[in-house]
Amino acid sequence: MRKGIKFGLVVILGLFVLSGCGNKENKADKKENSDATASSEKKVAKVILEIEDHYQTNEKGEFIIKGKATEGASIAFDIAYGEGTKADKNGDFELLCTVPSTEQTEYKISAFRDGVITEKVISVALNSDYITSKNKEEEEKNAEIEKQKQVAKEKEEKKNQEEREKRDKELANKSNPKESQAPSSNSSESSVSESEARMIQATAQIAIKRNGYEDDTSSQLKDWTINKMKYEDTYRWTAVTQSSNNGRVKVIFDWTGKDENDLIIKYLLIGGNEILNNLRQ
Structure with missing residues (x-):
């Protein structure tokens, strides 16, 4: 009986010792894992x-x-x-x-x-x-941009010119419908020389002043549209430009193109105001 009791105590003691060892090992494993995690999550204070x-x-x-x-x-x-x-x-x-x-x-x-x-x-x-290559690319890029700008500018100028011609035609039709509907068979457009254009420009500017308006039109011929057309035994001249203060200006003359004294103003429009209209005479 005593031997049985002693054997039982030995077994219980052994289990207790083993249990204690197991706990120590688990704690050690947890500590190692915790240290490893802390090490991996540790933030640096300085970056090299x-x-x-x-x-x-x-x-x-x-x-x-x-x-x-x-x-x-x-x-x-x-x-x-x-x-x-x-x-x-x-x-x-x-x-x-x-x-x-x-x-x-x-x-x-x-x-x-x-x-x-x-x-x-x-x-x-x-x-x-590399520098040469990049410079070439930049030059080609700038050239293409300038080309596109020029094309756009030409389109805009063409559009504006067409609109001006359309307005001039409409105005001419209103001013002299018979003439626009049944033009003379001997009417024909002719080229305008620089000296003729200068004469028409100067006379138009004088006409503006004489009718009580300030002449602030351009002195540059490129800012004027001047045309002439054969009309009966003379030429009919049309001059169109822009005034800074008065807006669109249109003047029509009859003139042979030879003697400045036979230059006769037939029509004057300033800023939408028809100042003179002798086209029917």
């Missing part, structure tokens, strides 16, 4: 960034940055350009960069981790072939 100060591009404007940084740090080439990589577990990294233009030779390299950032400015020497 070790790179060279000077670089040289190739003919494509590319260069490679090799360096060391804090493990897991994000490396960026001048953040605005979006090129980046990460440092590996040894802190090594390699980053292919492309310069955006020939106008900039200094760039900022950044290393970032856990809200901590370290920056360093590098200088980049540009390959001569």
